Amino acid sequence: MPKPCLIVSTCGTSLLTNNVGSDLRTLLTDFANQPKAEDVPLEQRQRIQQHLDARRGEFARETDLKRLMDLSAELNGVIRFYGGNPGVARDQHVLLATDTWLGEATARIVADVLDRHGHLVEVRRVRDLRTDDPASFRWAMSDLVAWCAETLKGYRDAGHRVVFNLTGGFKSVQGFMQALGMIYADESVYVFERTEQLLRLPRLPVQLDSEAILRRHLAVFRRIAAGLLVREAEVVDVPESLVNALDGQAVFSPWGELIWQEAYRAIYGVGLLEPITPKLILGSKFRQTLDELASDRFRHVNERLDQLARRLEEGESYNPRSLDFKLLKGGDYKGSTHECDAWADQDAKRLFGHYDEDGRYVIDRLDKGLH
Numbered sequence: 001m002p003k004p005c006l007i008v009s010t011c012g013t014s015l016l017t018n019n020v021g022s023d024l025r026t027l028l029t030d031f032a033n034q035p036k037a038e039d040v041p042l043e044q045r046q047r048i049q050q051h052l053d054a055r056r057g058e059f060a061r062e063t064d065l066k067r068l069m070d071l072s073a074e075l076n077g078v079i080r081f082y083g084g085n086p087g088v089a090r091d092q093h094v095l096l097a098t099d100t101w102l103g104e105a106t107a108r109i110v111a112d113v114l115d116r117h118g119h120l121v122e123v124r125r126v127r128d129l130r131t132d133d134p135a136s137f138r139w140a141m142s143d144l145v146a147w148c149a150e151t152l153k154g155y156r157d158a159g160h161r162v163v164f165n166l167t168g169g170f171k172s173v174q175g176f177m178q179a180l181g182m183i184y185a186d187e188s189v190y191v192f193e194r195t196e197q198l199l200r201l202p203r204l205p206v207q208l209d210s211e212a213i214l215r216r217h218l219a220v221f222r223r224i225a226a227g228l229l230v231r232e233a234e235v236v237d238v239p240e241s242l243v244n245a246l247d248g249q250a251v252f253s254p255w256g257e258l259i260w261q262e263a264y265r266a267i268y269g270v271g272l273l274e275p276i277t278p279k280l281i282l283g284s285k286f287r288q289t290l291d292e293l294a295s296d297r298f299r300h301v302n303e304r305l306d307q308l309a310r311r312l313e314e315g316e317s318y319n320p321r322s323l324d325f326k327l328l329k330g331g332d333y334k335g336s337t338h339e340c341d342a343w344a345d346q347d348a349k350r351l352f353g354h355y356d357e358d359g360r361y362v363i364d365r366l367d368k369g370l371h
Contacts, residue, residue: 003161005091006152007078008185010169010177011098011107015072016055024051028102033132037101052105059109060116074110076191077167080198086117092160093121096169096177099129099140131170138244141176141254148184149261156186164188176254183208183258210262217242218267222276224252225260226306228313268302269295277309281362283353289365300343301366304351308340312361328352328370336364 013032017025027048031040040048062068065084069076074095082088093114097107104125111121124147129140152162164181166174167190181188182204192199214221217238223230224243230250235243242256252260267273272290275282290301307323319325325340336352338361343349350370353363 002089003159005089005163006094006155006160007081007091007163007165008094008096008152008177009074009078009110009165009167010173011074011095011103011110012169013098013102013106014168015059015074015106015109016051016102018071020051032100032102033098033130034101035099040101048102052102056109056112059113068113072110072113072168073191074165074168075113077165077189077198078114080191080196081163081165081189086114086119090118091120092155093119095121095123096144096173097123097125097129098131098170099125099127099136103129129173131172135246137172138254142252142257144176145180145254145257146261148180149258152184161186167191180258183262208259208262210259211266213242213259214263214267218273219276220250221252221256221260221264222273222306224250224256225264226276226310228276228310265299268299271298273302273305275305275309277313279312279360280305280309281356281360283362283364286363286365289367297343297349301351304340304342305363308351308361308363333370334364339370342366 013028017028020028024047027044028051031044031048034040037045037049059068059071062071065079065086069079078093079086093111095107095111097103104123107123107125111123114121126140127143128136129144130136156162162185164177164185164187166177166181166188169177178188178201181201186203188201190199190201191197217235220230220235220238232245232248232250235250238250238256242253242259243250244253244256245251272282272287290298293301304323307318307320308325311318311323311325322344323340325338327338328336331337332354333352335354337354339350339352341348342351348369349366350368351363352365352367353361356362
């Protein structure tokens with residue numbers, strides 16, 4: 001029995017501009033990057049909405065698969081993937097849309113067709129994904145990397161075959177997703193230009209040594225991931241492909257985000273890591289309270305210490321629920337004055353600590369909560 005598929009399709013807006021007059025095509029192009037319909041002047045918005053409604057109705061009524069393939073590059077790739085019969089399987093689909101009114105509207109038209117043929121479809125509007133702003137585009141690509149790392153591995157572990165359909169969408173997005181496909185997809189598919197053939201590119205039998213790269217730059221990467229300030233001068237030894245500079249501050253590039261997402265869990269699960277701020281100190285007996293911790297518990301502790309580092313550098317404005325840093329009720333306890341979560345599942349342990357005479361926060365121990 002073949003594996004169920006998760007098909008991730010890049011989506012553009014060509015199904016709106018195919019077979020329309022030059023005036024309407026120009027209008028659609030002029031407002032292609034507007035985030036909301038309300039951002040478009042009323043007269044132009046009404047004309048575009050009329051076209052959207054008409055095109056949506058056309059796709060809803062159309063039963064000729066060849067016609068649907070001619071109208072939509074996205075459907076052209078999907079239907080050819082199924083050998084011309086999209087009803088032959090009941091798969092899951094994610095449609096990646098730009099962060100725009102027209103991008104999402106276009107993806108939803110495609111989604112309606114796939115839903116009609118029995119597939120489960122999610123339209124994912126990728127935050128900041130626009131084609132007119134390079135800075136926003138870079139942020140969007142980083143978000144896509146994080147989504148791939150967090151989501152697609154789970155599908156593959158559950159027995160799905162992950163397929164990237166890159167027939168539709170904008171060329172800049174297609175190129176980036178093709179590179180990601182070599183890591184996160186089992187294969188990537190395209191409709192070869194000027195032919196009716198589906199080009200299938202299997203995943204390369206190579207593995208990116210993300211863990212080794214991350215270990216070489218671990219302290220810097222941990223601070224960036226934690227949202228802490230990292231000056232541009234502090235990353236001069238980090239490959240330029242892994243970091244970008246934004247107002248003098250270092251941030252992950254999309255490839256840096258990929259390295260981080262691929263490797264940090266393994267590194268965080270090996271053992272206790274040193275603090276990423278001088279404001280945080282590991283107490284003399286703290287390590288003893290971590291004896292026989294499982295790998296996933298070490299990961300929780302290290303993640304919480306990174307959050308605590310940010311709390312100490314930024315102050316009270318940062319205190320997410322997963323950290324829950326607070327003063328102990330009823331006074332100190334075994335020399336500790338404060339506590340925060342280590343993890344909230346299973347036996348729900350806490351990290352206890354106190355401030356020393358120099359204002360640094362000292363982690364005393366991992367222990368059960370007091371309530």
